[in-house]
Amino acid sequence: MSSLPKRIIKETERLVSDPVPGITAVPSEENLRYFNVTIEGPDQSPYEGGIFKLELYLPDDYPMVAPKVRFLTKIYHPNIDKLGRICLDVLKNNWSPALQIRTILLSIQALLAAPNPNDPLANDVAEAWLQHETQAIETAREWTKKYAVLE
Amino acid sequence: MSDEEFEYTDDSDSLYSDSVDDDNFKIEDSLVKHDIVQYKQHTTREMMETLHKKCTKLSEVLGKPHDYVVTLLQSYKWNSEKLIEDYMDDPQDVELRLGLSTVKLNGEHHENTGLQTYTEEAPFSCFICCEDKLESYKLKCGHEFCLDCYRTYLNEKVKQANVIKCPSCDVALTPGDIDTISGTNGSSVLLENSIKEYVERHKTYKWCPSPDCNAIVEVLNSSDIAHLVDTNQIPIVICSNGHRFCFNCGFESHVPAPCNVTKQWINKCKDDSETVKWITTHTKTCPKCDTSIEKNGGCNHMTCRKCAYEFCWICLGTWDNHNNQYYQCNRYQYEQAEKNNKSAKDKKLQDEATKKSLQRYLHYYNLFNIHEISTKQDKSRCDVVENTVREVQEGVGISWIEAQFLVDSASTLLNARRVLKWSYAVAFYCDRGYSLDLFETVQAGLADAVEALSLLFEISDVEVIAKKKLNFLNASKLLEDRQRAMVLATEETINNGTLRL
Numbered sequence: 001m002s003s004l005p006k007r008i009i010k011e012t013e014r015l016v017s018d019p020v021p022g023i024t025a026v027p028s029e030e031n032l033r034y035f036n037v038t039i040e041g042p043d044q045s046p047y048e049g050g051i052f053k054l055e056l057y058l059p060d061d062y063p064m065v066a067p068k069v070r071f072l073t074k075i076y077h078p079n080i081d082k083l084g085r086i087c088l089d090v091l092k093n094n095w096s097p098a099l100q101i102r103t104i105l106l107s108i109q110a111l112l113a114a115p116n117p118n119d120p121l122a123n124d125v126a127e128a129w130l131q132h133e134t135q136a137i138e139t140a141r142e143w144t145k146k147y148a149v150l151e
Numbered sequence: 152m153s154d155e156e157f158e159y160t161d162d163s164d165s166l167y168s169d170s171v172d173d174d175n176f177k178i179e180d181s182l183v184k185h186d187i188v189q190y191k192q193h194t195t196r197e198m199m200e201t202l203h204k205k206c207t208k209l210s211e212v213l214g215k216p217h218d219y220v221v222t223l224l225q226s227y228k229w230n231s232e233k234l235i236e237d238y239m240d241d242p243q244d245v246e247l248r249l250g251l252s253t254v255k256l257n258g259e260h261h262e263n264t265g266l267q268t269y270t271e272e273a274p275f276s277c278f279i280c281c282e283d284k285l286e287s288y289k290l291k292c293g294h295e296f297c298l299d300c301y302r303t304y305l306n307e308k309v310k311q312a313n314v315i316k317c318p319s320c321d322v323a324l325t326p327g328d329i330d331t332i333s334g335t336n337g338s339s340v341l342l343e344n345s346i347k348e349y350v351e352r353h354k355t356y357k358w359c360p361s362p363d364c365n366a367i368v369e370v371l372n373s374s375d376i377a378h379l380v381d382t383n384q385i386p387i388v389i390c391s392n393g394h395r396f397c398f399n400c401g402f403e404s405h406v407p408a409p410c411n412v413t414k415q416w417i418n419k420c421k422d423d424s425e426t427v428k429w430i431t432t433h434t435k436t437c438p439k440c441d442t443s444i445e446k447n448g449g450c451n452h453m454t455c456r457k458c459a460y461e462f463c464w465i466c467l468g469t470w471d472n473h474n475n476q477y478y479q480c481n482r483y484q485y486e487q488a489e490k491n492n493k494s495a496k497d498k499k500l501q502d503e504a505t506k507k508s509l510q511r512y513l514h515y516y517n518l519f520n521i522h523e524i525s526t527k528q529d530k531s532r533c534d535v536v537e538n539t540v541r542e543v544q545e546g547v548g549i550s551w552i553e554a555q556f557l558v559d560s561a562s563t564l565l566n567a568r569r570v571l572k573w574s575y576a577v578a579f580y581c582d583r584g585y586s587l588d589l590f591e592t593v594q595a596g597l598a599d600a601v602e603a604l605s606l607l608f609e610i611s612d613v614e615v616i617a618k619k620k621l622n623f624l625n626a627s628k629l630l631e632d633r634q635r636a637m638v639l640a641t642e643e644t645i646n647n648g649t650l651r652l
Contacts, residue, residue, distance in 0.1 A: 005280065
């Protein structure tokens with residue numbers, strides 16, 4: 001494997017020395033481009049109290065292309081599908097090399113606080129969200145309790 | 152052919168008229184009433200100049216630099232009316248929205264200082280790559296990145312034909328910025344990609360659909376096109392590289408088939424439903440693994456190749472039961488048969504009908520396809536016909552003018568075969584009857600003539616070719632006559648109202 005670019009080393013160091021509140025990102029020992037990530041569900045959201053596991057991978061062209069991020073914990077959210085894939089502009093068209101791992105993870109946390117059913121990835125969830133919001137939020141809360149809260 | 156071979160001429164000169172001095176074009180031209188469509192041929196280079204002219208004009212109107220206007224128009228997808236409207240309304244708002252105004256970063260006011268150089272002792276630390284670099288670029292927003300990172304960033308972005316913004320904020324890069332950073336004329340690459348957008352957004356423009364051809368055709372009056380299509384005429388245009396195509400469909404010339412026939416035929420050929428129909432009428436699925444199986448002979452004891460399941464072709468039950476009581480499934484089970492009889496009969500009738508209509512379609516499709524493949528071969532022959540001309544010249548010692556009959560014949564063959572090909576699509580949509588009989592007689596005549604000329608081209612001996620010059624000329628003449636007859640017969644069929652879409 002080619003040596004790790006300085007940019008990745010710097011970002012990793014800063015993630016460890018100055019972590020973002022409510023977010024952890026630890027590089028894998030075998031592959032320093034692969035990160036195990038956890039995000040705490042934001043307060044006052046249906047995901048409150050849950051700890052969500054994600055995986056994050058930095059492709060060869062990073063930072064010219066966006067990192068690949070996926071939820072590993074099951075989650076009921078209109079912008080996250082069954083496979084954990086995330087519909088977020090900064091992961092796609094709006095990626096810029098001036099963004100970082102930490103800014104991306106903060107955006108994901110913000111997405112948990114403010115789901116956007118008008119731009120859905122999981123169509124069934126988005127529909128439920130638009131039609132019976134209270135019930136959808138309740139389901140999201142149940143899923144959080146079931147899958148994201150460690151006993 | 153590259154764009155450079157075409158000199159930009161004055162508008163009035165490039166206006167296409169009937170004065171094209173190529174005999175081969177005239178035959179079909181007269182048939183499709185070519186003169187009704189008025190159009191101009193463009194190359195991408197000419198388009199670029201058109202866009203630049205547009206920018207220059209607008210820069211005079213707005214009193215802003217040319218570079219600035221290019222960026223404005225790119226943001227507005229070249230809709231200058233909308234841009235002028237918005238700009239006259241509130242120029243500050245437009246500038247702010249597009250990242251063209253002077254902005255403050257952290258309360259500080261910055262200048263676009265452009266290229267910055269540093270020393271080894273005090274290098275620049277780039278925020279993107281985190282390396283120490285000697286060269287950087289700084290926009291008026293104050294964000295600064297090393298030249299290497301900026302270049303990689305631009306290379307990716309110029310492909311998208313959008314205005315390029317600072318990696319950290321919404322400030323737009325002007326063509327000047329882009330050129331300085333990329334060190335080449337990166338902004339013209341961006342502009343070239345904008346042409347694509349421009350052509351696709353304006354209905355009066357169309358790209359030539361031929362592979363590897365980037366010529367553009369502009370019609371002068373788009374309502375002409377609609378009128379032609381409504382009256383079953385075909386708006387054929389010819390691009391500056393000599394490719395003829397239908398402006399309405401954006402597809403190769405499909406004379407004699409009208410646009411609506413063409414559209415339906417293409418959709419039908421694309422549609423998988425025909426394949427599905429065939430599979431349902433000719434195959435059964437393995438009861439275990441659902442693989443489609445076609446029985447092409449042999450006994451009814453089937454063994455699925457895929458999952459090795461043994462079953463009976465007749466009742467689709469497992470073969471095990473058949474061992475003791477042989478062909479139990481063949482015994483007539485009255486009660487059930489009574490129930491099944493009606494639906495089975497219906498299904499059989501339906502299957503038969505499906506099979507018949509499928510066979511009919513396949514018949515025409517095969518003919519169409521054969522000629523499509525042959526057209527490709529004809530095309531490659533047209534590409535090398537100049538070589539043959541030279542060989543004949545050198546081998547037999549006749550003049551270049553005298554050997555031109557080969558070029559003409561090759562072009563005649565190509566056009567006639569295309570007409571023949573599309574006539575099969577027309578035939579598919581024709582009602583059975585006298586009119587179709589007539590149509591198909593003419594079609595057979597055309598097919599014969601096509602084959603006759605095609606056969607002459609099989610000759611490789613240059614002396615024989617030279618000797619058979621008269622045969623070439625006669626075969627071409629016959630082909631042209633029959634092609635004209637084919638087009639007329641199609642018109643008649645359409646006028647008779649026997650076309651069913």
